[in-house]
Amino acid sequence: xxxxxxxxxxxxxxxxxxxxxxxxxxxxxxxxxxxxxxxxxxxxxxxxxxxxxxxxxxxxxxxxxxxxxxxxxxxxxxxxxxxxxxxxxxxxxxxxxxxxxxxxxxxxxxxxxxxxxxxxxxxxxxxxxxxxxxxxxxxxxxxxxxxxxxxxxxxxxxxxxxxxxxxxxxxxxxxxxxxxxxxxxxxxxxxxxxxxxxxxxxxxxxxxxxxxxxxx
Numbered sequence: 655x656x657x658x659x660x661x662x663x664x665x666x667x668x669x670x671x672x673x674x675x676x677x678x679x680x681x682x683x684x685x686x687x688x689x690x691x692x693x694x695x696x697x698x699x700x701x702x703x704x705x706x707x708x709x710x711x712x713x714x715x716x717x718x719x720x721x722x723x724x725x726x727x728x729x730x731x732x733x734x735x736x737x738x739x740x741x742x743x744x745x746x747x748x749x750x751x752x753x754x755x756x757x758x759x760x761x762x763x764x765x766x767x768x769x770x771x772x773x774x775x776x777x778x779x780x781x782x783x784x785x786x787x788x789x790x791x792x793x794x795x796x797x798x799x800x801x802x803x804x805x806x807x808x809x810x811x812x813x814x815x816x817x818x819x820x821x822x823x824x825x826x827x828x829x830x831x832x833x834x835x836x837x838x839x840x841x842x843x844x845x846x847x848x849x850x851x852x853x854x855x856x857x858x859x860x861x862x863x864x865x866x867x868x869x870x
Contacts, residue, residue, distance in 0.1 A: 665791040670747040687723035699730040701863040705816040714740035716776040721784025725755035772810045781817035788832040808847045813869035836862045
């Protein structure tokens, strides 16, 4: 195994352990997946959900949630009055977090998968907070990891996907977290995935959200 591959494997293993510990400490709640509170978590979901074309949801939509945590986004989407959620695939690398998600959601439309990548096709895919923690990985390695995930998402998202990352426009950084330059990823997605993008950097959190439409 190449050094970068080994480093990435160890990083993902460490991230899985981190969220397992947070779940043990906080239980099923936003803090267990790194969020301050439910209000900020829902604001992130609101921004991500802007990728959904509300003109075409009457027949229902299927969703991939990469790094689903305990499945909070399932409930958010299911409560949207204009959306009919027909199928939800939640992906996690923490076995214990997956078990928590199955308990929290407990819905026949939902399927939870332990995997470091998206494996099934859906109408839309979402990534909320999954790219924020890099632990000891370098910024360069983590950026390449994210780009690989985005290429994979594009191939599994029939209508589009959305993701968020901590912004590089901050005056203080925590070493174990990844702060992304939004223009780097806008350029990457524009050149390699889709012409139809939206960058959201106008809400009161230290992050940005990218909307990528693939089915235009």
